[in-house]
Amino acid sequence: MDGQVSPTTQALDLIKDRFPHALGAVLGGSAAQGRATPTSDLDVAVLLPNGDTSRREVVRHGGRLAELFVHTLADAPEHFERDRALRRGTLLFIYDQGLPLADPHGHLARTREQARAVLAAGPPPLTPAEWERGRYVLTCFLDDLTDTSPATSPTGRYEQLSLADFTLREAAHLLIAHHGDWTGIGKWLPRRLLSADPVRGRALLDGHRAVAEHADPTPLAVATEQVLDVLGGPLREGYTQRWRA
Template sequence: MNDHETPQAEALRLVQARFPHALGALLGGSAAHGRATPTSDLDVAILLPDSDSGSDTSRREVVRHGGRLAELFLNTLAGVPEFFAWDRARRRGTVLFLYDQGVPLTDPFGHVARTRQLAREVLASGPPPLTEAEREHGRYVLTCFMDDLIDTPASDRYEQLALADHALSKAVHLLTAHHNAWTGIGKWLPRRLLDADPVRGKALLDGQLAVAERADPGPLTAAVEEVLGLLGGPLREGYAHAWSP
């Protein structure tokens, strides 16, 4: 890797070397917006031609190129709509956002531009709403985490921290769904949460910090109870869930 090479130039060189037959590509993530660190990987979406032989398939692949890790999101052109529908169903839209916010690297036939437009249309439709059964199950599980967190002594730090993480994750899932907003995992969890609900989202994140830094579950349980209040309150007795084989 050339120390003076931009992430865009580096990513384009990767595409040209490994996928010379690609129909187009773009760079996403922190590298596309000037926030990359020396150890940041490259997130590259690559459109591949449809192949009768099946030699090109939609997949996720991690490679090392020029000393830097790169995470490749490869899709055949015909497979894009189905893949975008799957990405939407997860309610995270990982690759949808990559196409929406990424920087085109090469687009000789206009396929990247059309795929970006499709991604934006899917994103504008929002994630699918939770079914009633999904919402009630989430409400019950979050109530259980909240109750366990309240009952866990501060001396049981491993259990307290594990419960706080699970309570935060479940609360984010329900709160973003309540706002018909996209959710996320890892570093995207707080970002998507604060986008969806800055006030309640900050209360949840501050609550998790209070558990981590002071072994105090009070702020997090209060924030969780407020989220539950949007959905009808805590759910304990009366909840029923049929087993599915």
């Protein structure tokens, strides 16, 4: 790969090479935000004519990996609603914040407006049952985290690190949902968390770091308790999960 070739140019070449019939294409992710590294992949949404095949695939082009979100014009609303149901909005954000690569007939512009309307509506609120389960699960992780130390067993340190990960993720998803914002996974989780709640989000992230660097679960436990207080407090006895027959 020529190190001087920009991600945008590579994405354009990819579209011209693989999808010359595309109705539109947009480059999202870190590359669209100017944060791409030489090894960053390309997140590209590709809009195809009806009758083609919607899919998600990973290819390598010009020495760089590209994750393609391929869908037809008719399928786009369905994909947007599925994205909304997952509460992450991955495809929605690509359309909203990405860089247009091709739009020969204006279909991309109209599809971006559809995506922005779904984003503006926000993710669906959690149901009462989902809130209760979230509080219960987070309380369980918190209890286990505070009860576990590197000295408890030969695997105590590994257990502590694993519990810190699960505690952070559950607390982050619930706190973001409390604010009615979009959540994320991987590197997008801390970004969405800090956007939704800079103070409590930072406390969770700093607490997680304290476990990783110093084997000290106290800051994360305190931050998690603060999140639970916002959500109605810890939930232990009295929790019931009904199973369908």
